[in-house]
Amino acid sequence: MTIGIIGSGNVANALAIAFAKNNVVVSAIIARNEITGNKLAQKAKASFYKFPINKLPKADVFLICVSDNALQTVIESLPHSSMLIAHTAGSVGLNLLAGKYKNAGVFYPLQTLKFANKNFKKIPICIEASNQVSENKLLKLASSISNKNIKLNSQQRLHLHLAAVITNNFTNHLYAQAHAYLEAHELPFQLLHPLIEKTAEMVFNTPPNKLQTGPAVRYDANTIKKQIALLDDNEALKKLYQLFTASIQKMNPKKQS
Numbered sequence: 001m002t003i004g005i006i007g008s009g010n011v012a013n014a015l016a017i018a019f020a021k022n023n024v025v026v027s028a029i030i031a032r033n034e035i036t037g038n039k040l041a042q043k044a045k046a047s048f049y050k051f052p053i054n055k056l057p058k059a060d061v062f063l064i065c066v067s068d069n070a071l072q073t074v075i076e077s078l079p080h081s082s083m084l085i086a087h088t089a090g091s092v093g094l095n096l097l098a099g100k101y102k103n104a105g106v107f108y109p110l111q112t113l114k115f116a117n118k119n120f121k122k123i124p125i126c127i128e129a130s131n132q133v134s135e136n137k138l139l140k141l142a143s144s145i146s147n148k149n150i151k152l153n154s155q156q157r158l159h160l161h162l163a164a165v166i167t168n169n170f171t172n173h174l175y176a177q178a179h180a181y182l183e184a185h186e187l188p189f190q191l192l193h194p195l196i197e198k199t200a201e202m203v204f205n206t207p208p209n210k211l212q213t214g215p216a217v218r219y220d221a222n223t224i225k226k227q228i229a230l231l232d233d234n235e236a237l238k239k240l241y242q243l244f245t246a247s248i249q250k251m252n253p254k255k256q257s
Contacts, residue, residue: 001141004028004057005046006074007065008036011088014113015065016044018120018145028057052077061086061141063107068092075100084134090126090161093154098130105129105138108157109146112168120145126152126160177237209251216248 003019005012008031016026026044031037032051041048049057056062056079064087066074071092078085078100085097086105097104106128109120125142127149129135135151142149152160175196179189202211215223224245231238 002027002059004059004062006030008040010113012065020044103134124148216245
């Protein structure tokens, strides 16, 4: 199986390198940016083509690895083809491609790919396709780099992507807020590392709602009041604290004594 990749950013790099490491031939890299595109093509031992392009070079599958915002523009600029064309976006439906291509699909790796050279074996890859032949091709392609592949329709993937944003992006933002708060009070963020590690470890075996601790779930009004007062000079973090406290208590109603 030969693969063509459109794009030269984080997702394109991670996938191209993963395919190359698993003996999947990356035959073409197509990108607007000649510098990053040529660099990725060299890594993957592929030919580089400048985007936009009049005719797609031959490949079994083309993966469009660009940002969600750029996806529609890129698809509109691509030439028509009978080859299988798939995008890698979590929050974009199959119909964006299926309206133009008979053989269309989605190849969505559920992982943050900001840094390349990922080990894809444990990364779920979500597959959707416009027909059975295309689905089989994408499943075969996914199996070449991952042991966790799943078929999801566009609506299911949309819900999954939202949950991924909450799990990864929102949690990391809370880390960033805690980091800034500790830095402002001359305390090292590294003191939280064991707590972060333990919390992440526990959710692998126990439903998160069973693991909730802290003053909110205990309805410890004195501690909550004291901590809110500490945030009087940090309105953004104060609002987050109050919002999360209310959300935790809504999910964990106070037991009647």
